[in-house]
Amino acid sequence: MNWRERYRSKLCTPEEAVARIPNYASVRMPMGPVPLTLVRALAQREDTLRGIRLFQGSSRQPIPFLEEPERWQGKVEFVADFVSAILRPAIEQRWADFLVTDYSVGSRSQHFDRTDIWHPDVFLAVVSEPDSDGLVSFGYTLWHSRQFLQNARLRIAEVAPDVLRTFGDNAVPLDAFDWIVEARDYLAPPPPPELSPERIEVTEVVGAYVSTLVHDGDTVQIGTGTLSSCMGLYLTGKNDLGIDAEILVATAVELVKLGVATGKYKTFHPGVATASFIVPGSDFAFCHLNPRIALYDIEWCNSLPRIAQIQNLVAINQASMIDLTGQVASESIGAVMYTGPGGQLVWSMGALYAPGGRSVIVLPSTARHGTVSRIVATLPEGTLVTVPRTFVDYVVTEHGIVNLQGKTQRERAKALIEIAHPRFRDELTDYANRTFWPRRRIFGP
Template sequence: MSKHHLPPKLTEWKHHLKSGDRIFIGSNAACPHALTEDLVKHANDFRDLELVHILILGPHPWTEPKYARSFKVNSLFLGPGTRNSVASGVADYTPCFLSEIPSLFTDGILPIDVALIQVSPPDQYGYCSLGPSVDIVSAGWKSARQVIAQINPSVPRTLGQSFIHVSQIHACIEADRPMTILQPPELDDVALRIGQYVAQLIQDGATLQMGIGRIPDAVLRALGDHKNLGIHTEMFSDGVIELFRSGVINNTQKTLHPGKIIASFCMGSQKLYDFVHENPHIEFHPTEYVNNPTVIARNDNMVAINSAIEVDLTGQVVSDSVGQRFYSGIGGQVDFIRGAARSRDGRPIIALPSTAKNGTISKIVPFLTEGSGVVTSRGDVHYVVTEHGIATLRGKSIRERALELIRVAHPAFRDRLLAQVRTHHWVPDYQITQPSRVEELGDPQQVKVRLKGNVYCMRPLHAADERIYQEFFYSLDDETVMQRYRYHPDGMSRQKACEVVNVDQTRDLALCIVRCKGPHHVILAVGRYYWIEQENSGEATFVVQEGSRAKGMASVLLNKMIEIARKRRLNRLVCVVRVDNKPMRKFLEKYKFETYAGSEPMELRMVLPLNPAPVPAVQPVMPAESPQAPA
């Protein structure tokens, strides 16, 4: 360290602050703990100092009751060190979007008298780095009357808008302290399943925002097979490191700051702090820039992943409070949800476990807990993901949203949610079946299928498909409808569509292949069987949209139906086929279906014995119409 470049040493606190001042404290892993410890030692010299900060890792001695006459906390984001103080009324919580907190300082709404920050030693030009927290620290020191720094050789030297010159520091102490560590969380099965579902919404070349914790880490773990991902996020942790080193994260397709990870702070292990130290591929910028929704939206294919405490059946998101008890803060959730929504092909996602308190409480609720505050409005939410699947909400009616969210709620709460929501007439009386999963599919329930160079999704039909099944039905021509239903239905009412898509998947089976464009799904093919209990057999049907034929969709569906039927120990699958439906007959014959006379002159009964008939090793392709005569 060059002594020539060091600012004056801190000698007396009274030289820099007075009773009644507002003091800003550096954020997250960059809290200047040596400075705050020394300030607390001199607490009796001052009265009514207001300490302003967001989340801080490590001890918060200034919140102890014995210092109440000297210090009053005004927290802009709560953590373990401030939660109880706010709940007991001895500290304040000020809600604000993280992107707008800096303007509280610069516009004089919360004018800062003294900023306490932690920095790296100065370089040969006299510039210190703010290290792992630029976030609101940048605005904090720039708007302060006095800046007091803890100069710490352990602070990683980060790049970007992260520098302060020693001439801008009014006093300092030198204290070599290890960086505050945040150990990566253990990932449980629920988090891993959520990560798998969220990963399905992330396309190659996407730019990601994620937080820290189980769900973000689980998402990152599920991205190993993705390509050309980028990062524009307010914060990140250790999960990014391996994806960057493997080349999955390379930032090459970012439309803003290509080639760079953009963040405002990071928290994690020493490995993370070593990773960001003088790393030219990472830039740290203030939150008024990183979290600005307009800036975020300049990243095409922006994916924002945030969590919640609870979500109601209209899509309202609570993430800063548990009832009347404040838990965290608004943070950057709304900034990134709105930025991703404005991005070209952007995807704002709320991801959360379906239950809390060991499965005793549903986090999908019919109405919000009394006292809870909405952080993200129902108009902002596009996707809600739990370990039970993906609910797509954008463009959905209140009734459709309710059905989508019930589907991803924990099964133990679905009947109750359906009954409660019906009292508000969001769901009609004919909607009686709760969503059920196809256990034999495992997790995730929605899987990608690549056919003829295009990617589709295969998943179970579910209650919220009522409207898109109507669209599917009306997209079929008269011949297809006749071959499927064996007569000409006069329409597909919402009630009839509801009956078709409400399937007890533990008894019957209904799978579909869909084309996904953002939150909108288009059904292209449906394969299903109805269980005939007396025979322990399944009566199977297929229908493929005309423009999607000859791509192998029926083959994918039938293979999966045969696999599931065998696991359920069915004796046979039966298809009733019209005599003139030669393509379907030829297709089924490839799977060794045996042909018998049907109950009607124009029908055939085609039967596949499941024990021990083998499934073809190679998936057949839908054949062209054959002139072969019926058996």
């Protein structure tokens, strides 16, 4: 008996499935992959839709409600908790909203008088075809999916071919869904963009600096920024690294493939690289049913008390800018969301608390082809602080490494100016002298 026969009583057309979604429902989708067949079927109800709130983060495929967002006002409101390139225009034009949350505390919203985002009316998800035990996988992302499957009032699965399976907690019974449809429009997620030649040069220098901060036997967390995600390339000469992270970037997967990341000394799940999401562009064929790769719920991965227990943790994350006091901004340009906080705060804090831990913030010294400094006197108006200055440890640009812990405001300003691009050091020095010293000039450029 094939799976279609086994689940015949729940199998329906996409149109029949989405007809069961009531107006004014909250609809959740997993982080990353979009159940395109179901979403497109829902869009066919345009004339009758009212007040739907559709939640998803880091969307990797086009969504009809964002392609012509003005058409959907009053019908479908899209809410993101992490902004990808596909979502960015709708966020910038204020057609979509942003959910302010920390993934490690999402379930706490159901308690007291908080706004409960933990019990959606509807959960839509792409899943793999079931195995012989009737279990399906959420593919390259687990995140909160198991919890939403448990808590939603209506649960609809979109079964697609060739969906990645992993070890860990990334398997649920297909029977847990109320209705099942077959995917008509499954699209593989696009690969990440290639780096420009000038960014490659910066990456190589920053990578060389970062490699000096990582030791044999350390456990590393590598963030998803275009610069930070490349840092695994510069750790291939290390031995017995561990991978414990929010997200597995492609270079972290390569460290496992090369036998560099054996996980021998990991505090949690020794011998296994753990996360809640695998970045598209990684070697999915290697990750598929590989016992050395496992996905777990994001609240477990990003739990600050757990992270603080990881022996010799090195957390490597990327900032978009940093001011002279050490405040790190990584998620917005002014008040407009550009990405999201992700787990950068809990990993930066956790690494400082962890025995033998280190937190590393990387960033190019400039943006816009060298015309703008990313080390700034003050953050632009409205810019959100992702990591408070008190929890910033190492900062690395292509001009060097500094450590901010134990430094005064004056010492921090001087240290950060030393790793700024030379073109901007004079103006940063002038600001520092006027702001942090009582006399006009205390130190030179």
